[in-house]
Amino acid sequence: MRISIPPSWRTRIYRYRLTATKCKKCGRAAYPPSNICRYCGSREVEFIDLIDEKARLITWTIIYSAMEGFEEKRPVVLGILETVNTKARVMAPLTDTTPEELRVGLMMEPVLRRIINEGGHGLIHYGVSYRPLLKSTS
Numbered sequence: 001m002r003i004s005i006p007p008s009w010r011t012r013i014y015r016y017r018l019t020a021t022k023c024k025k026c027g028r029a030a031y032p033p034s035n036i037c038r039y040c041g042s043r044e045v046e047f048i049d050l051i052d053e054k055a056r057l058i059t060w061t062i063i064y065s066a067m068e069g070f071e072e073k074r075p076v077v078l079g080i081l082e083t084v085n086t087k088a089r090v091m092a093p094l095t096d097t098t099p100e101e102l103r104v105g106l107m108m109e110p111v112l113r114r115i116i117n118e119g120g121h122g123l124i125h126y127g128v129s130y131r132p133l134l135k136s137t138s
């Protein structure tokens with residue numbers, strides 16, 4: 001029986017909301033959040049959420065050799081996206097799409113998806129994936 005709180009539980013709020021930081025000095029956004037701006041070194045940062053923001057696909061990779069527990073997700077398509085307004089770079093799995101549909105600049109939106117059902121413990125982990133925007137009405 002599991003007694004300790006899994007690390008994913010402690011960080012879930014940040015991951016579900018795509019919490020990032022935005023520098024008050026240079027205006028650049030960073031994801032994951034950082035107390036120090038990685039572009040200008042300023043410590044004056046504010047927390048912002050990227051979960052309601054659309055993003056453009058910059059590049060992606062397809063992983064066929066999924067690790068244990070992720071077999072049902074194969075192939076895993078991992079994308080790097082840039083949020084439209086804040087220009088934050090986010091690396092996240094892509095969902096509701098096929099590798100053939102993907103192209104640079106594709107407009108996508110974040111959705112909360114089940115990532116893994118941790119074997120035996122009944123723990124279901126959720127995380128943010130991105131899906132093509134045109135499919136959002138389905």
Ligand SMILES: [Zn+2]
Nearest residue numbers: 023026037040
């Ligand atoms: Zn800065």
